[in-house]
Amino acid sequence: MAEKKPYYITTAIAYASGKPHIGNTYEIVLADSIARFKRFEGYDVRFQTGTDEHGQKIELKAQEKGMTPKEHVDQVAGEIKRIWDLMNTSYDKFIRTTDADHEKQVQKIFKYLYDKGDIYKSEYKGMYCTPCESFFTESQLIDGKCPDCGRPVTPAKEEAYFFKMSKYSDRLIQYIEEHPEFIQPKSRENEMMNNFLKKGLQDLCVSRTSFRWGIPVDFDPNHVVYVWIDALTNYITGLGYDLDGNHAETFHKYWPADLHLIGKDILRFHTIYWPIMLMALDLPLPKKVFGHPWLLQGDGKMSKSKGNVIYADDLVDLFGVDAVRYFVLHEMPYENDGVITWELLVERINSDLANTLGNLVHRTLSMTNKYFGGIITNTKVTESVDEELKAYTKETIKKACEAMDRLHVADALTEIFNLFKRCNKYIDETTPWILGKDESSHPRLNTVMYNLCDSIMVGASLLNSFMPETAASIANQLGTPLKDLCDLDINQFPSDHKVVEKPEMLFARLDLDEVMKKVEELSSAAEETEEYPEVEPKAEITIDDFDKIQIQVGEVLECEKVKKAKKLLCSKIRVGKEVRQIVSGIALSYKPEEMVGKKVAVITNLKPAKICGIDSQGMILAAGEDADHLSVLTLDKDMLPGTEIC
């Protein structure tokens, strides 16, 4: 037999700052179903996932928790791995960027690129805010001051290493043009080309000195390797890549990757930076990068601060692994974002899993037991409807494979469930309960039951990649093993074969009210442990420092949206005798007419600046971090506009 063709698929590595939610979890399940399907098709699959464990955020997070960064990432990586396992994902390799062999290769790669001249040492020229320990470019500055804390910044330079992106950009443009399959979905390709590549790439800063938790640049220990080279290279180091050429066998076998599966938000890094790094290393580029859509809850992207996070383990507790896998895979179109709500979840589970599939298996097995004591014999008393069912079954195999080839996972699932629906229809067409009444019809009845079991087995074998537990349960109840694609065909079900005596329900129907009750319990439990906002402490100031800021009461006289800007409102505000024009980024939280008449706190001695081309003379104070959940400061008692606040 010919050697199996290799297939290498990866997910993005998860950032180990906290627990992943269902949106993150979607990616690993999607990758898993593709990996399993490729194995089913006969490929020698390698499926890699892992965690990205360096960086300042993790350093800080660990500090807050009173842990070392290593302790922190060990804990989070364990948690992520637990959830990946809970979702029943079949990854072959879980790489961590803190793995010793990964770190070693990253250092070698960095050094090699430096020696080669693709990485050069330069400096970050910019303005530095000492208390914030941050650099800003001129354009980021607010009124010449730190955009975070508003304090003065000093011109400073920080040493950093840069990667010469522009050197390779023409080659990359050519590659993308010659490989239309490379960036998926296609619409994203234009975005990358027009927004970045054709505009000209800026050199990429690839080292940092502002934090320590990273892989040290071994020839310049003040620097740590910044995320790009550290994280992206996991795809090759995880295969045993060695810069000196002593690659592990797995690297020879599996590189270049067949598919990098990533969220659409990081497509840029994977279709621009990563290919360029590979070019610099003289390695072939991955064959395909697919930026999958997001799973949104209700009408917004899930985020902690919105308090609408759904975690995979809660869902699994409530519905079971396969129901969750089914939902996320099925509800996710190829290109547009998918929506997850409790109502939709319950609807899908009831109608597809319980009614169509669960009930089909149950009624089939019940009948074979009722009429034949569970023994199925292919008596070959056929009618024309049988051929229709068989043709449909065969066609489903083909259609599912085609859909998977195009990575249209949801469509493949739909095809499989259409087969189950066709089976239900077949039962109505053949009316086994009538055949069962008359002893002389039993040979025909036997063939009907045989055909049903045969098609269900085909369906279950196809379903195995998406819902492994369910497929296994069906196979178990039918008493025959699942098949791989090469053996998958109609009329392969064994004859004179005994199925399980007491069929089990695969999925119970759910009551939405009961589910919502449980959800309430969960969310109220979560509320108790809700964290207060995390605010980075700023350096202590004196009363004199504070005194430099002049805050006054301002009355909003007029207010309108700034065209061309999504978040900006432009207000005319009375402060004492004068009326100022102030632009503020609160349009997502306030409508212009809401603002009119409000008396708000205004910083009045801020140097005027232009925002989106409009003059702004001051700043309205507001609380909140998310642009769509801001609250402007108003006054408890009525005061005249212009009154000083101190």
Next chain:
RNA sequence: CGCGGGGUAGAGCAGUUGGAAGCUCGUCGGGCCCAUAACCCGGAGGUCGCAGGUUCAAGUCCUGUCCCCGCAACCA
């Protein structure tokens, strides 16, 4: 005039090269009773965002316009 995607039945979505508007859920009516009040059939419901244009023929191509959403910018 920064780049790109989208507006199709109550909801969620398909509609490949222009050739009789589809799917799932819901809803209404019927059938069936093996089965998890499940299954099967049928009906109602859309001037395919709006306005023009090309064509024998446009959801599908062109122009203009309104509204949503990404990316970029910006958030005083």
